[in-house]
Structure formats: C-alpha cells, structure tokens
Amino acid sequence: xxxxxxDGHASPPPIGREDVVHVARLARLELTDEEVGRFTGQLAQVxxxxxxxxxxxxxxxxxxxxxxxxxxxxxxDEIRPCxxxxxxxDGAPEVxxxxxxxxxxxxxxx
Amino acid sequence: xxxxxxxxxxxxxGDGPAxxxxxxxxxxxxxxxxxxxxxxxxxxxxxxxxxxHAFVTVTADAALAAADEVDRxxxxxxxxxxxxxxxxxxxDNLCTRGVPTTCASRILEGWRPPYDAxxxxxxxxxGAVAVGKxxxxxxxxxxxxxxxxxxxxxxxHDRTRxxxxxxxxxxxxxxxxFVPLALGSDTGGSIRQPAALCGVVGMKPTYGLVSRYGLVxxxxxxxxxxxFATSVADAAHLLGVIAGHDRADSTSLPDPxxxxxxxxxxxxxxxxRRVGLCLELVEGCAPDVVARVRRAAEDLEAAGAEVSExxxxxxxxxxxxxxxxxxxxxxxxxxxxxxxxxxxxxxxxDVAAMNTATRTAxxxxxxxxxxxxxxxxxxxxxxxxxxxxxxxxRTLMVEAFARAYRQVDVLLGATAPSTAFPIGExxxxxxxxxxxxxxxxxxxxxGHPAISVPYGAGDDGLPVxxxxxxxxxxxxxxxxVAAALExxxxxxxxxxxxxxxxxxxPEGAGR
Numbered sequence: 339x340x341x342x343x344x345d346g347h348a349s350p351p352p353i354g355r356e357d358v359v360h361v362a363r364l365a366r367l368e369l370t371d372e373e374v375g376r377f378t379g380q381l382a383q384v385x386x387x388x389x390x391x392x393x394x395x396x397x398x399x400x401x402x403x404x405x406x407x408x409x410x411x412x413x414x415d416e417i418r419p420c421x422x423x424x425x426x427x428d429g430a431p432e433v434x435x436x437x438x439x440x441x442x443x444x445x446x447x448x
Numbered sequence: 449x450x451x452x453x454x455x456x457x458x459x460x461x462g463d464g465p466a467x468x469x470x471x472x473x474x475x476x477x478x479x480x481x482x483x484x485x486x487x488x489x490x491x492x493x494x495x496x497x498x499x500x501h502a503f504v505t506v507t508a509d510a511a512l513a514a515a516d517e518v519d520r521x522x523x524x525x526x527x528x529x530x531x532x533x534x535x536x537x538x539x540d541n542l543c544t545r546g547v548p549t550t551c552a553s554r555i556l557e558g559w560r561p562p563y564d565a566x567x568x569x570x571x572x573x574x575g576a577v578a579v580g581k582x583x584x585x586x587x588x589x590x591x592x593x594x595x596x597x598x599x600x601x602x603x604x605h606d607r608t609r610x611x612x613x614x615x616x617x618x619x620x621x622x623x624x625x626f627v628p629l630a631l632g633s634d635t636g637g638s639i640r641q642p643a644a645l646c647g648v649v650g651m652k653p654t655y656g657l658v659s660r661y662g663l664v665x666x667x668x669x670x671x672x673x674x675x676f677a678t679s680v681a682d683a684a685h686l687l688g689v690i691a692g693h694d695r696a697d698s699t700s701l702p703d704p705x706x707x708x709x710x711x712x713x714x715x716x717x718x719x720x721r722r723v724g725l726c727l728e729l730v731e732g733c734a735p736d737v738v739a740r741v742r743r744a745a746e747d748l749e750a751a752g753a754e755v756s757e758x759x760x761x762x763x764x765x766x767x768x769x770x771x772x773x774x775x776x777x778x779x780x781x782x783x784x785x786x787x788x789x790x791x792x793x794x795x796x797x798d799v800a801a802m803n804t805a806t807r808t809a810x811x812x813x814x815x816x817x818x819x820x821x822x823x824x825x826x827x828x829x830x831x832x833x834x835x836x837x838x839x840x841x842r843t844l845m846v847e848a849f850a851r852a853y854r855q856v857d858v859l860l861g862a863t864a865p866s867t868a869f870p871i872g873e874x875x876x877x878x879x880x881x882x883x884x885x886x887x888x889x890x891x892x893x894x895g896h897p898a899i900s901v902p903y904g905a906g907d908d909g910l911p912v913x914x915x916x917x918x919x920x921x922x923x924x925x926x927x928x929v930a931a932a933l934e935x936x937x938x939x940x941x942x943x944x945x946x947x948x949x950x951x952x953x954p955e956g957a958g959r
Contacts (some may be wrong), residue, residue: 342829344508350829350830350833350834352825356779357824358820360827361544361820361823361824361827362816362820364823364827365779365807365816365819365823366786366800366803366804366807367803367807367808367811367816367820368804369561369809369816369821377816377817377820380817380878380879381817381820381821381824383878383879384771384821384878384879384882385766385821385824385834387768387771387879388766388768388771388772388834388838389768390764390765391765391768391769391772391834391837391838391841392834392837393832394765394837394840394841396837396840396841399840399843399844400840400843401836401840401842401843402840402842402843403669403839403841404669404892404919405655405656405669405670405701405846405893405895405896406655406656406699406701406895408699411698413695421562421563421869422562425562426641426789428560428562429559429560429561429789429790429791430774430788430789430790431787431790431791431793432793433790436808438789440788440799440800440802441491441796441797441799441801441802442797442798442799443798443799
C-alpha cells in the first residue's frame with residue numbers, strides 16, 4: 339500500500355472499516371465482521387493503486403462520461419408493441435392484482 | 449471433439465469445414481441440413497462439456513426446431529439467411545425470451561426474460577441457431593470466469609487453467625469446437641482477453657455499433673457486445689449480422705450509407721498501412737507474450753505494413769480509471785436487483801430489510817466488492833478525488849489515442865499480459881486479477897474497436913493473443929490487419945482445439 343499521494347495534490351485518506359460499513363449500508367448489503375475486514379483490505383489495495391489517478395492535477399481537463407457525443411434523438415410518437423404484462427409479472431417474486439407485491443413500506447397505522 | 453488437439457493444426461478460417469462460412473454455404477446450397485449441423489453441435493456439447501462447463505443452459509429442443517425451420521426455408525426456396533444453420537452460443541447476460549438468463553448470479557437464477565436482446569433477434573433472422581447460454585463471471589465482473597454461481601469454466605487447452613473472462617464460457621465453447629461462433633460482451637476486455645487465453649478470435653466493436661438492448665447492464669458507457677470465432681473472416685461476418693442502428697438503444701449509432709462491408713475488408717491486406725507497436729501495451733507482459741507481439745510486428749512489416757514503435761504513456765492510467773468508472777456505473781446499474789420485479793427475493797419485515805437480505809444472499813463476493821468500490825467512489829467527499837478524476841483521465845485517454853492515430857493507422861500490442869493462469873491463483877487477490885485487463889481497457893474507455901488474434905503459443909504451450917486497436921468505426925481497417933496477422937500466425941495455440949484433422953494449413957483467411 340502506498341497510502342496517500344506523492345506530494346502536492348490532496349489524496350483522500352485510506353479507506354477504513356467504518357467506510358466499508360457505511361457504503362455497504364448505502365448499497366443495501368449486510369456484511370459479517372470477517373467480510374468487513376477482508377473487503378476493507380481489498381478495497382484499500384485497489385484504491386491505493388488508483389492513487390496515481392487521484393493524485394493528478396487535472397483542473398483544466400473536461401470530464402468524459404461517455405465515449406460518444408450524445409445528443410437528444412427525436413422520433414415520431416407512434417404506438418408500438420410493448421412487453422406482455424403477464425409475461426413480465428411471471429418473472430416477479432410476488433404479484434397481486436397485476437402488480438408487484440412488496441412487504442410493508444411504512445409503519446403500522448396509529 | 450472437445451479435446452484440445454495440441455498438434456498445431458490451424459483452423460482454415462471461414463473456409464474450413466468447421467468454419468461458420470463453410471457451414472452456412474453448405475446449408476444454403478442444400479448440401480447439409482441445418483438439423484445435422486445442430487445435432488452435431490449438441491452432441492459435442494453433451495459429450496464434451498461436462499468437464500469444461502462452457503454452457504450453463506443448453507436449449508436443445510429450441511435449437512432443433514430452429515434448425516428445422518432453416519431447412520424448411522431452404523426446401524421451399526426462401527432465403528435462409530447468411531448464417532443459415534450455424535450453431536451459436538450466447539453469453540448468459542444476453543436476454544433470451546423464455547430461456548433462463550442468469551448473468552451467472554444467484555440473484556437472477558431462474559428468471560426468464562420476457563423479450564429477446566436485439567442481437568438474439570438478428571442472429572435468428574440471419575438463420576443462425578442458438579444452442580445455449582454460456583458461463584461467465586457474475587454480471588461480467590471478472591477476468592477468469594471463476595466468479596460464477598455455477599462454478600468455473602475450464603480452459604480447453606489445459607483444464608487446470610482459467611479460460612479468461614468474463615466471457616470465458618463463450619471463448620471455451622468456440623475453442624473446444626462445440627460451436628463455430630459465439631457472442632460475448634466486453635466492458636474492459638471481457639471478449640478479447642478470454643479469446644487470447646483460449647486461442648480464438650475475439651472482437652470488441654466500436655461503442656454504439658451493436659445494440660445493447662437486452663444486454664444486462666454492467667457499466668453502460670463501456671459495455672459492448674461482440675463476436676467470438678475461429679477465424680477473422682467468421683468474426684467479420686458475425687459482426688455484419690449483429691451491427692446496425694436499433695431504435696431500442698438510445699446509444700446505438702445511426703447507420704452510415706452505404707453500410708460497411710466488414711467481411712469484404714478481410715482480404716484487403718496491409719500494404720502501406722502504418723502500424724504502431726505500442727510500448728505501453730507490451731510493458732509488464734510476460735517475455736514469451738512480448739516475443740509473440742514483436743514477431744507479429746515483423747510479420748506485418750513483411751506483409752507490406754510500415755511498422756514503428758509508439759509510446760502512449762496515458763495508457764498507464766487506464767487500469768486505475770477503469771476500476772473507478774466501471775464499479776461506479778455498476779453500483780448504479782445493479783441497484784435494480786432489489787427483490788421486487790425479477791429474480792431472487794429473501795423476505796424481510798419491511799422493504800428495506802427485504803432489499804438488503806435479497807442482495808446479501810444473491811450477489812457473490814466480487815459483485816459486492818465492485819458495488820462497494822463504486823458506491824465509495826461516488827460518495828460525498830470522495831467523488832471529486834476518484835470518479836471525477838477518473839472521468840478526466842478518460843478525456844486524456846481519448847486525446848492520447850487521437851494523437852497516436854495521427855502517426856499510425858492502427859496500434860498493436862498484447863491482449864493479455866500472460867497466458868492462461870491456474871484456476872484459483874488470483875481469486876483472493878482482486879488487484880492481480882484486475883491486472884489481466886491492463887492491455888484491453890484503453891479501447892473501452894475511448895469506445896474504440898479492438899480485436900485479439902491467436903498468435904502461436906507461449907513457453908508453456910498455451911495460446912497467446914495479439915491485439916490490434918483501431919480508431920472509432922475503424923472496423924474494416926481492424927479486420928484487414930487482423931486477417932494479415934492470421935495468415936502469418938505461427939502454429940500452435942490457435943483455434944486448433946476446434947480443427948478437425950486435415951483441415952488444411954494456415955492459408956484460410958481472406959477469401
């Protein structure tokens with residue numbers, strides 16, 4: 339592990355256990371203690387490799403989000419066939435009245 | 449038929465008896481029935497795939513029905529299509545209506561898509577016959593096909609080694625001779641790297657050339673579907689069938705007029721072509737791999753190309769940028785696996801608990817690793833340092849390519865830094881695994897096409913691939929250089945695993 343960046347540009351601090359627990363919660367993943375330890379080490383290793391990128395001064399460089407110069411495309415507003423509703427619902431874990439059924443979202447009514 | 453031959457016999461390109469072009473010509477002429485071709489492929493899979501594990505689903509009944517339909521078209525004098533009766537394998541991240549599409553993930557186990565990917569439709573319209581779905585790294589995240597909920601695929605040249613990945617099942621299926629053609633997807637090298645490790649041709653088209661509709665998304669600005677084949681000519685034909693604008697994919701490019709004829713470009717030669725041997729695409733590679741790339745440069749020079757060495761230092765930043773950008777996009781794309789609309793659900797007392805329980809049980813370790821890496825790279829406080837920087841590096845990469853292509857027409861380098869590595873060697877060392885992609889990533893970041901061509905064997909007797917890179921929409925140039933390489937390639941390591949005895953010498957490409 340190289341830790342921080344070579345001089346100058348601010349490099350983020352190394353990833354720690356608490357960061358891994360935090361991002362796992364954001365990503366809706368539950369980790370065991372053992373997994374937190376293992377993932378922390380592995381992610382730290384990958385991020386240390388990325389220190390070369392994190393340390394660059396790229397202030398004058400525009401970001402590229404996509405390889406193509408994307409532009410808005412218009413098309414005639416025509417009715418076209420769409421997916422079969424029953425076929426789509428057949429793939430769902432639970433269905434009720436032609437809708438996806440999920441567990442309770444809000445708490446019990448008062 | 450599944451056994452690697454190891455006698456250095458080379459498949460005689462699309463004209464060889466097992467090549468896609470020869471099969472299609474025979475079926476179209478009524479000399480062979482599509483049913484007999486497909487039965488042969490299915491029986492090869494049945495007898496040879498139990499230890500290779502290239503396929504996760506075999507669709508025998510549907511394949512035979514499709515073959516019969518091709519035969520009916522021939523009998524009735526209708527055009528059965530340019531790939532009539534040719535068996536193809538599909539990576540299991542390509543949606544197939546009514547046929548399980550798992551991405552080798554428990555979270556999609558048993559899901560049957562309600563629609564076909566555009567490439568699946570186009571193959572069927574061309575008369576090709578899908579025989580099954582191939583193994584892969586879960587959600588295409590990996591370089592060895594070991595990250596599969598179904599277990600690993602083995603390399604047909606050495607069953608103790610990986611086939612590469614993430615499209616390792618498709619590469620192995622072609623290398624073993626089960627099918628002459630397969631489709632994979634390439635986000636950071638997932639077609640080209642397994643093609644190199646299995647000794648077959650594998651190609652990543654220009655971003656937007658092939659519709660991604662029905663390709664389960666990993667990193668949407670990088671993903672592209674492309675062909676595996678035993679020859680450059682076959683790969684060019686397959687690309688011709690699947691390429692073209694699709695209104696269902698908003699990133700699909702408009703069709704140029706006239707549409708390019710990829711297959712016709714195969715025989716054009718390299719006279720006067722400027723080839724840049726890219727130093728950054730061989731540095732850090734094993735000496736036997738470097739030797740093959742240098743031999744390829746000499747062979748191209750002998751064939752009439754102007755070869756020079758060129759340095760593109762920005763390529764050294766590719767790996768870091770890629771392993772921030774791809775996980776960032778993946779963390780967003782994979783948010784959809786929440787146990788609501790498809791696949792696995794593990795119940796919980798409320799929706800959030802159900803989401804967490806489902807994702808925790810459904811995703812494997814590499815997918816979790818990448819989701820967390822991407823979530824971290826996008827999170828408040830780290831976005832600028834990681835994702836923002838990586839996007840700017842992507843700009844540097846595009847500009848560096850543009851500078852290089854003012855000096856040369858194509859770049860030449862290794863496809864993968866080494867030959868196939870042993871199963872298990874890198875599973876606990878993500879960074880070492882990621883290094884497998886160091887030579888293939890630049891083309892993905894820029895959205896450019898690139899191809900891997902088998903170029904003899906390394907010191908261990910295993911296949912080595914040489915990579916040719918071209919500018920955006922430079923497919924014709926790419927195929928012409930690749931075909932010249934194929935014609936000059938040394939024996940050994942190539943698609944010999946697929947070559948029937950006496951299939952002829954290495955003269956096959958280009959007609």
